[in-house]
Amino acid sequence: EVQLVQSGAEVKKPGESLKISCKGSGYSFTSYWIGWVRQMPGKGLEWMGIIYPGDSDTRYSPSFQGQVTISADKSISTAYLQWSSLKASDTAMYYCARQLYGGSSSYYDYWGQGTLVTVSS
Amino acid sequence: SYVLTQPPSVSVAPGKTARITCGGNNIGSKSVHWYQQKPGQAPVLVIYYDSDRPSGIPERFSGSNSGNTATLTISRVEAGDEADYYCQVWDSSSDHPGVVFGGGTKLTVL
Numbered sequence: 750e751v752q753l754v755q756s757g758a759e760v761k762k763p764g765e766s767l768k769i770s771c772k773g774s775g776y777s778f779t780s781y782w783i784g785w786v787r788q789m790p791g792k793g794l795e796w797m798g799i800i801y802p803g804d805s806d807t808r809y810s811p812s813f814q815g816q817v818t819i820s821a822d823k824s825i826s827t828a829y830l831q832w833s834s835l836k837a838s839d840t841a842m843y844y845c846a847r848q849l850y851g852g853s854s855s856y857y858d859y860w861g862q863g864t865l866v867t868v869s870s
Numbered sequence: 871s872y873v874l875t876q877p878p879s880v881s882v883a884p885g886k887t888a889r890i891t892c893g894g895n896n897i898g899s900k901s902v903h904w905y906q907q908k909p910g911q912a913p914v915l916v917i918y919y920d921s922d923r924p925s926g927i928p929e930r931f932s933g934s935n936s937g938n939t940a941t942l943t944i945s946r947v948e949a950g951d952e953a954d955y956y957c958q959v960w961d962s963s964s965d966h967p968g969v970v971f972g973g974g975t976k977l978t979v980l
Binding site for chain 2: 784786793794795796798799808810811844846848851853854855856857858860861862863
């Protein structure tokens with residue numbers, strides 16, 4: 750059974766750093782892209798970027814380039830999303846998801862349960 | 871960048887048919903995928919490649935895509951279908967290829 754299990758909720762202060770995780774199981778972790786999606790409170794889904802754990806090839810949405818870092822450790826089948834200096838506007842639910850490619854399109858077939866990040870002074 | 875437009879809300883009586891649209895420039899030339907998100911839960915894929923259903927998704931869910939509009943159709947709507955629905959495409963036409971989501975549609979079952 751394919752599973753993506755994310756790390757638990759975090760409460761941080763502005764300016765602090767944070768790294769959240771997404772552990773894959775039940776499939777070949779190095780053979781599928783992993784994407785990260787933000788959902789701010791009461792809002793829609795926003796695509797942040799993707800990583801291919803096999804070779805750590807990473808792509809970012811222009812909206813998030815330079816704001817976050819996506820990485821992966823294939824030895825432990827885990828992808829990461831990190832911030833060096835959090836802002837209150839980073840308060841959101843963050844989802845990881847397995848991204849499938851086929852032809853000229855791509856979509857998410859399995860999602861993590863989400864990690865709630867709250868940034869408040 | 872590519873923009874997907876969804877109506878903020880759609881209401882339907884139980885047992886009727888709900889149609890949720892997703893508009894985009896020549897979206898018929900792209901493959902559209904749909905997700906259902908219930909309150910407090912992660913999104914779930916309900917339609918991929920315009921009209922394919924993942925295993926476990928009821929046949930009541932169907933999709934179509936032509937011209938400038940893609941449509942998610944839910945037949946014989948049930949109370950349990952009440953959720954937010956998002957369309958999604960892969961935009962390979964820009965300098966920065968990537969996933970694009972629509973703004974989401976809240977389906978209310980009356």
